[in-house]
Amino acid sequence: MTKKILIIAGDYVEDYEVYSVYQSLVFVGYTVHIVSPGKKSGDFIVTAVHDFLPGEQTYTELKGHRVQINFDFEQVKVADYDGFYIPGGRAPEFLRLNERVLEITKEFNDAKKPIAAVCHGAQILTAANVVSGKKCTAYPACKPELTQAGGNYQDCAVDDAVVDGNIVSGKAWPAHPKMLQAFVALLGTTISHK
Structure with a gap:
């Protein structure tokens, strides 16, 4: 039976942090639903590409790809999923204001299901009060x-991941290889090389 993963995203989510993770998890053989409050299957969100320029104090933001939502947010039932991935970018700053997003996060954590959060995705974890200790x-x-x-x-390091119990976290998209290795392991999937 294939694993089912939920990704919650919104407009101006970091492009790499939603698209490359979605594609990687589908490649592993998982069913992956991308949802967004107020959006239905077939709707789109826009992404942002963040980059650092030498000498500048913070990142710059460029418009990225459009990502198609493939499941209705209102139909999400945590019991139907094995894991939860929260991408960063600017989306978490407004997604954390949605009570259902916080309830979903708490339900995943209470069930000890694997949760991965990268970059500003931690804003949803903190708003849901699931990081204490x-x-x-x-x-x-x-x-x-x-x-x-x-x-x-x-x-x-920016390309490293931190695992504590059911939560995997990373600073930014360069952490994807280590984050995804840890996330997949928490989901009970083994990838072998012959």
């Missing part, structure tokens, strides 16, 4: 939120 990482600008929510912020 957990080692986590996120984009460094989210460190105050993580620590105020009781999380133990880990200042790891």
